[in-house]
Amino acid sequence: MEAEFDGQDYLIVLNEKRRDLQTLREKNLEAKLVEMDCSDKKFILEFAENKGPDGIYLMYFPKECKTEDDIEETRVKINEVAYNHIFNWGRFRTRYGIFGVIEILHGWDKL
Numbered sequence: 001m002e003a004e005f006d007g008q009d010y011l012i013v014l015n016e017k018r019r020d021l022q023t024l025r026e027k028n029l030e031a032k033l034v035e036m037d038c039s040d041k042k043f044i045l046e047f048a049e050n051k052g053p054d055g056i057y058l059m060y061f062p063k064e065c066k067t068e069d070d071i072e073e074t075r076v077k078i079n080e081v082a083y084n085h086i087f088n089w090g091r092f093r094t095r096y097g098i099f100g101v102i103e104i105l106h107g108w109d110k111l
Helices: 017-028 080-089
Strands: 001-004 011-012 030-036 041-048 056-061 073-078 091-096 100-106
Touching: 011 017, 011 073, 017 041, 017 080, 017 091, 017 100, 056 091, 056 100, 073 080, 073 100, 080 091, 080 100
Parallel strands: 001 030, 011 100, 041 073
Antiparallel strands: 001 011, 030 041, 056 073, 091 100
């Protein structure tokens, strides 16, 4: 899995669709979050029920962050609906906040 943040939008790419999606059902997927400022932050994709309107919920840790620089970890939770959409259609996209977008794509399976 790869995760990128351009200052507004998140792009998550599952490099190996079947393996990454199967692993996601069993445990969280982790990656370094690639950002414009080259910071070294942790990104976690989690399969769990959540309160996101489209089945995707974004959280930052520690929760008491005052600025973007204080964020150490970004976590995206996806529920069954979002998971199935990614599995069947290869992508899922939703808005968070006013302007931001979270997009999850699967790459090609390596044979």
